[in-house]
Amino acid sequence: MFWKIVGALIVAWVAFMVIGSVVGFLLKAVLWIAIIGGAVFLGTAAYGAIKGRNTPKQLRR
Structure with missing residues (x-):
């Protein structure tokens, strides 16, 4: 039972690490x-x- 809990904690930790690195990469990419x-x-x-014209544009009525 103890090893199941430890295994689940390790799997959750690895999952958070992978998700965090992917989200961090995406945020950096979007920032750039x-x-x-x-x-x-x-x-x-x-x-x-x-390069625009010197005369201002007028709206047509």
């Missing part, structure tokens, strides 16, 4: 994708602001 996406967005916004 967000950073790269933000940099690309800011770059395109700056390019559009620099």
Whole structure:
């Protein structure tokens, strides 16, 4: 009975370790994708602001 409890605790510990490493990897990946996406967005916004027309656009009525 003692070894069943110890075995169950070891299995639960290994499962938490695997789940934690997978979730940690996914969070890091999402963080880097967000950073790269933000940099690309800011770059395109700056390019559009620099290369944009000098005359402001007017809404048609």
